[in-house]
Amino acid sequence: MPEGDTVFLAGHRMNDALAGKTLLRGELRHPRLAAVDLTGLDVLGVRTYGKHMFTHFSDGNSLRSHFRMDGSWHLYRPGERWRRPAHQARAVFEVDDRQAIGFALHDMEFVPTSEEDRLISHLGPDLLAPDFDAAEAVRRLTADTSRPVGLALLDQRIMAGVGNLYRAEVCFLLRVLPTAPVSAVDPSRAVALSRKLLQANQWRPEQSTTGDLRVQHYVFERTGKPCLRCRTRVRSDEIDGRFVYFCPKCQSG
Known part of the structure; x- marks a missing residue:
């Protein structure tokens, strides 16, 4: 996607x-x-x-x-x-x-x-808009703190722009599993990270979340490969019919 x-x-x-x-x-x-x-x-x-x-x-x-x-x-x-x-x-x-x-x-x-x-009136704030309303995105994200953060990040009604790639990478950087509840994360940081990663790639076709185009992602589509942080093998599973990628050691919850 x-x-x-x-x-x-x-x-x-x-x-x-x-x-x-x-x-x-x-x-x-x-x-x-x-x-x-x-x-x-x-x-x-x-x-x-x-x-x-x-x-x-x-x-x-x-x-x-x-x-x-x-x-x-x-x-x-x-x-x-x-x-x-x-x-x-x-x-x-x-x-x-x-x-x-x-x-x-x-x-x-x-x-x-x-x-x-x-x-588009039902959508949350556009993460790449110059006037992005971070406070509104946080408000929408925390409306249901029991919801899995991996599902909340994909919900375009909360903030518009995150897909499966950034869902996986944001969860890794927050050090939580995609199945962890929203209450397990700092919502302001989750919103800020989502915006930061999209902004880093908005002017180029290559999408890197690591800052290195040679190894572009921490966990996304890296099943079985060593985690860039701890060398544990990255795993994948399904949540709501979509694959999620995570490091079982670095991410908790």
């Missing part, structure tokens, strides 16, 4: 490539949106919130796309070969010098720009 920093970077790249330009081709290959033709419209800009991306058009409407588990936006030069199969393309935008292709975007909506906020 793409994390908030992946969506943030994709949005900024899309904005740089498309904003202020006219769509020479604007197709939406989605069952609900197949009749929508965006050709001839100007792209006013692209913004992101958590894992949601909004592309604004000159007719006063916006396209919301959510990456879900396997969605992505790719940018190509005209005539360049796509890196994913054409049948996975759900959106095809073309301007004079770029193509933006949205692959495997199962969750798309075309709405008036003035109404787009209602689609």
Whole structure:
């Protein structure tokens, strides 16, 4: 699942490539949106919130796309070969010098720009927003202190942007198992760490939580490998149908 920093970077790249330009081709290959033709419209800009991306058009409407588990936006030069199969393309935008292709975007909506906020009104503060409200994120996180912290971190209604990667790494840095209750952690530190890790990677495709791109993660997808801190083998298990990664020695609870 793409994390908030992946969506943030994709949005900024899309904005740089498309904003202020006219769509020479604007197709939406989605069952609900197949009749929508965006050709001839100007792209006013692209913004992101958590894992949601909004592309604004000159007719006063916006396209919301959510990456879900396997969605992505790719940018190509005209005539360049796509890196994913054409049948996975759900959106095809073309301007004079770029193509933006949205692959495997199962969750798309075309709405008036003035109404787009209602689609994200249930979400918590965006971890990568300049005006991120840390106090509100802490308030939402501590609303149920008996909840497993690993589930709370993934809940976009608490704070928007954390996925499975950062869930695992934040729990490791907090020295608690993902199954430990929220009451076992300092909520302010949990929020601050989540924001810090996403910010560290928001301007690059590589995601490192260790500060070293050679060994990018402490525990995420490192099952059976030695913990970087104590050399105990990293373990994995499932919580609510998703894999979690942890060091059984460094993490407690």
